[in-house]
Amino acid sequence: MSGMLSIIKPHIIKALVIIAVILGSGFGYVSGFFSPIDNGLSGLRMGLTSRPASQSIVLLEIDNRSLSAIGTWPWKRSIYAKIVQESFSHGAEELAFDIDFSAQSSKEEDYLFAQALENAPGPVTLAIFQQYQDSQKGNHTVQINRPIAQLNENAWAATVNVLADSDGIVRRFPYAQMMDDELVSSLAASLGEYQTLHQGDFLIDMSIRASSVPVYSIIDLLEGRLDPNIFASKKVLVGAGAAELRDTLAVPLYGMMTGPLLQVIAAESLMQGRDLQPLPPKWLGLMSAILLSVVAVLLFLIRRPLFAKLGLLALLGIVIEIVAFAIYLNSRYVAETALLQAQLVSLGTMTVLLEVRLKSLLLSLSRKHNQSLVNLLETIVEDSFSGILICSQDGKLLEVSDEARSVLSGLGYQARKEALIGDALPPALQSALQTCLRKPQDYGKSHDLQEVTLHRPVRGAESERNWEELILEYSLTPSLVSPKDDKAKTNGDQWVATLIFHDVTKERQEKRRLAYLADHDALTGLYNESGFCQTVDQTMIENLEENALILACEVRRLDKIQHSLGSAYGDLLIQKITRELSSLNAFDLMGCGPQKELLFCKFGAGEQDVDRLSALIADVMEAPLSLRGHQVIAGSFIGVADFHDGGQLAEEVSRAAIVAMNRSKEVGGTYLRYTSDLAADVMHRRVLEREIIDAVDRKEFEMHYQPQTSLANGNIIGCEALIRWNHRDLGMIRPDLFIPIMEESGMIVDVGRWILDQVCMDAAAWNKPINVAANVSAIQFARSDILEDVDKSLQKTGLKTQRLQIEITESLFIADPDAIIKSLKALQSRGIAIALDDFGTGYSSLSYIHQFPLDKIKIDQAFVKHLPASMDSMAVINAIVALARNFEMDIVAEGVETAEQWEILRLAGCHIGQGWHFGKPMPNADFANLLVQQETNQDQSIVA
Numbered sequence: 001m002s003g004m005l006s007i008i009k010p011h012i013i014k015a016l017v018i019i020a021v022i023l024g025s026g027f028g029y030v031s032g033f034f035s036p037i038d039n040g041l042s043g044l045r046m047g048l049t050s051r052p053a054s055q056s057i058v059l060l061e062i063d064n065r066s067l068s069a070i071g072t073w074p075w076k077r078s079i080y081a082k083i084v085q086e087s088f089s090h091g092a093e094e095l096a097f098d099i100d101f102s103a104q105s106s107k108e109e110d111y112l113f114a115q116a117l118e119n120a121p122g123p124v125t126l127a128i129f130q131q132y133q134d135s136q137k138g139n140h141t142v143q144i145n146r147p148i149a150q151l152n153e154n155a156w157a158a159t160v161n162v163l164a165d166s167d168g169i170v171r172r173f174p175y176a177q178m179m180d181d182e183l184v185s186s187l188a189a190s191l192g193e194y195q196t197l198h199q200g201d202f203l204i205d206m207s208i209r210a211s212s213v214p215v216y217s218i219i220d221l222l223e224g225r226l227d228p229n230i231f232a233s234k235k236v237l238v239g240a241g242a243a244e245l246r247d248t249l250a251v252p253l254y255g256m257m258t259g260p261l262l263q264v265i266a267a268e269s270l271m272q273g274r275d276l277q278p279l280p281p282k283w284l285g286l287m288s289a290i291l292l293s294v295v296a297v298l299l300f301l302i303r304r305p306l307f308a309k310l311g312l313l314a315l316l317g318i319v320i321e322i323v324a325f326a327i328y329l330n331s332r333y334v335a336e337t338a339l340l341q342a343q344l345v346s347l348g349t350m351t352v353l354l355e356v357r358l359k360s361l362l363l364s365l366s367r368k369h370n371q372s373l374v375n376l377l378e379t380i381v382e383d384s385f386s387g388i389l390i391c392s393q394d395g396k397l398l399e400v401s402d403e404a405r406s407v408l409s410g411l412g413y414q415a416r417k418e419a420l421i422g423d424a425l426p427p428a429l430q431s432a433l434q435t436c437l438r439k440p441q442d443y444g445k446s447h448d449l450q451e452v453t454l455h456r457p458v459r460g461a462e463s464e465r466n467w468e469e470l471i472l473e474y475s476l477t478p479s480l481v482s483p484k485d486d487k488a489k490t491n492g493d494q495w496v497a498t499l500i501f502h503d504v505t506k507e508r509q510e511k512r513r514l515a516y517l518a519d520h521d522a523l524t525g526l527y528n529e530s531g532f533c534q535t536v537d538q539t540m541i542e543n544l545e546e547n548a549l550i551l552a553c554e555v556r557r558l559d560k561i562q563h564s565l566g567s568a569y570g571d572l573l574i575q576k577i578t579r580e581l582s583s584l585n586a587f588d589l590m591g592c593g594p595q596k597e598l599l600f601c602k603f604g605a606g607e608q609d610v611d612r613l614s615a616l617i618a619d620v621m622e623a624p625l626s627l628r629g630h631q632v633i634a635g636s637f638i639g640v641a642d643f644h645d646g647g648q649l650a651e652e653v654s655r656a657a658i659v660a661m662n663r664s665k666e667v668g669g670t671y672l673r674y675t676s677d678l679a680a681d682v683m684h685r686r687v688l689e690r691e692i693i694d695a696v697d698r699k700e701f702e703m704h705y706q707p708q709t710s711l712a713n714g715n716i717i718g719c720e721a722l723i724r725w726n727h728r729d730l731g732m733i734r735p736d737l738f739i740p741i742m743e744e745s746g747m748i749v750d751v752g753r754w755i756l757d758q759v760c761m762d763a764a765a766w767n768k769p770i771n772v773a774a775n776v777s778a779i780q781f782a783r784s785d786i787l788e789d790v791d792k793s794l795q796k797t798g799l800k801t802q803r804l805q806i807e808i809t810e811s812l813f814i815a816d817p818d819a820i821i822k823s824l825k826a827l828q829s830r831g832i833a834i835a836l837d838d839f840g841t842g843y844s845s846l847s848y849i850h851q852f853p854l855d856k857i858k859i860d861q862a863f864v865k866h867l868p869a870s871m872d873s874m875a876v877i878n879a880i881v882a883l884a885r886n887f888e889m890d891i892v893a894e895g896v897e898t899a900e901q902w903e904i905l906r907l908a909g910c911h912i913g914q915g916w917h918f919g920k921p922m923p924n925a926d927f928a929n930l931l932v933q934q935e936t937n938q939d940q941s942i943v944a
Contacts, residue, residue, distance in 0.1 A: 034338035039171060041321070041337060042203070043252035045328050049207035053268050057191055058234045059215045059260055060087065061241030066219040073245070077101075077109035079222075081116035083238060086221050088121050091232035096125040096187060098160050098239035098247075098260045102145035108745055110150050111693065117154035125156040125190055128179055144179050158187040160263065162249060163201055169250045172201045173266040175275075188263050191235050192270025202275035203334055206253045208268045210261055215241070237264055276334050279327070291316070291340055313348045317341055387472075387501040391433050393494050395421050407503060410456050411470070428452045429499065432476055436497040440478035449473050451504070471508045474501035521592035523571055524578045529654065532591025532599050536650035539589070539603065540643075547643050549605040550650070551671075552657035553598045553617050556635030565630060572627050577634060580620045586613065597661065599654055606642075614638050614671040637664045638671035646674050689741050691727065696754065700726055703758050704921035705772070707930065708892060708914045711906040716934055718771035720807070720914060721759045722921045723751075743779050752780040753789050760797035760804065762924045768931045773805040773835055778812040787826050801831040807858070809837050817851065824853045835892065839880060849883065857884050859910070861895025868904050881909040 060083070067073060080097070087095050104110065117124050129145040146152060159179065163172045176185045176197050185197055218238070220226050239260025240247040247259040257265075269275050294316070324335035387404035391397055400415050408415040408425065415424040421433055429452065452474065455467040477498045519531025527535060540548065555573065562570035574596055581598070582590060591599035602613060621636035639660030641647075646656030656674040663681070664672035672678075695701055701723055708718040725733040742748040756774055763772040780786060794801055806827060812820055824834050835856035836849070849857075859880055863873045877893075884891045893905045896915030905913060919930065 188266035
């Protein structure tokens, strides 16, 4: 009987071992204990495989070069509009943005981006973000960041949220997510052409090489350095790649990866059918049962030496991983083998414990435990990336990490074990440790971070300052420990203090730099507009000031100097003007606005100081300045406002001064004072800016035509087309009010095309084939293909090319002369005459007239209206006529209002007259009737 029991008992123990392994591994699997191991094994399998990207998805990165070239982040929405246009013009099939557009920008910028989305020839997808916010009650609330409505209605939407595991690493991606009770596809599913919309997620196949994803810089696209067909039949994802934008995520294999690049890898996983899923639990349970059965037979029923059994277990572990690797390579499933490996390890451990004397093993482990723990802690301290110091209550250093030794050595201190802190540490750190050890109970186990600023000597420094700043962030922790040796144990437990520090010098210096840039202008070093206004408001409150003058000044010739000499000279000019004005010490505060307008504040100043302060600025701006050998005169537009008329806050008064500055461009003078009437004009302009957006759709624009008459016989030989805005509520609005708005917003390009179409259509229907002149803005020349615009209008309407004339102004001359000359010559080659409007009132006309292909010169009405009284006007007209004759150009005199002026201009040699004497601008129907009437009168005179 006892023999039977001796046989049965080992088998019972072994059965209990197997049951314990099953229960323990099952609990570990359910609790997620094996998840980190499975994640590591999955990453290893992916690392052993390499798959190329399909290259049908292109990443367009906002990299450091793009940020440096374009400037301040966040970018204007018009830049994204251009990205949309350029991407599709380079052949993109689809475009997506991994960028947050949930905040409003300026109306103009939002409008330009929305227009680009609406006009995009292919689908554009914008990002939806889901984030958690802490409410006042401490509850977590979900906030959905969608693109603003103006953009959302012209684009598709997709979520860009990622799913990070508990260790912070992103391994999974959602197919779709619920957003405000709506199931929205993820951006990866959209780009990866995943058609089924359902919740759930998949494992990203990180074996798809990130280096095989085509990546291009946005600045290369915008500046035309990419092949025109580089995006042909490809999907383009626009996202952040610059490190300073901090859109990076922790991922397997690569460590860190930018969010947009991870979106592409996830989309590639879907596109290549590699959206991985774990094996169903039932399959894992079946594999576990088979494994335990095989192992039970091998370990407990077959007699083999211990090492042979362990070798069999190791071989089974290898076989399991080979099978798991084959499943991964040939299917969409990932086998979670950590459970099976844990069962093998557990069974092997149990086998060793059953076959080796357990007591002997435990005794050996017990003897080594304390020393191993001490050695481990010492190794951790010494190898730590942090500076770690452990100090005893008697002021001796017990442990010193390598990092602490290195940092303190740079300060001139030799920190080592058993050294006294008075010799080994700077005074600030000595004091902190002594305070902690003096009253450790009061100090508690505080881990609050503190900072100390030290001075580190610089070897070989040539400057007067032979040290540099070192900022350490540290924490102190007191601990009660038992002594190591028996002799010390008689004194009881002792206190030690642990000081852990990090060098945060670069982080703090960068933080100070960003704080400085937040309220200062990088170019001039002055306050920016926000910092200027905050400082003014703060000073007004602290000094109880009741009033102050704020002056705004724009450099009048800045654009011209930049066009002629380059943008670098424009920056030099601003900097030199800033230094000159600062040296006057006439103002209490200076600033620089976003458009490089200079801001000045004088506290306590009143009306009596306006002339003097404005004159000081004007004198500097009108004085010749030397810029690297070039003598320039800056010129100025100055606006003035105070707290009595301009507002109660500095921001309001500054805006008022800028409004007055902008209006001074029209009225002239040294400066312009802000008034309530001026505010009303500004409000009227804002109304026009809102209303003009839909004016074309409401068909409120109409063309009027003013006759151009031969001064020799009085016959109408042509006309000038003039646009008019007949607002449904405001009535007829003057062109000088709405045309600048269209030019500033860029609407002039589309409206200019409409003008060409309408003018050609009207002229083609007239009974008399006279010429018609259409004005073309310099903006339209710069931003569109004027040759294509003209050709399309002529083809659509059937108007003969020789009947169309193009009128330009001298503002066109400050643009790229070579490109302008090329376009003008191309127009002339088609038989279209070129007329120069408002001659004599713009830039250096005589220096340009011989360079440009012109057929007509139009004398501005400013020289005609004073005839015959003004001899100066007559002298200018004679000079223009002589000049035009030398170049064989026709001459058109504008503003002819009397018969006497007609006769004088005819005798002077002018060919054509235009003005109210011959006819006011009139609608198309009236002008057509005028041509019919002239034809009838001529026929009657012939019969008579």
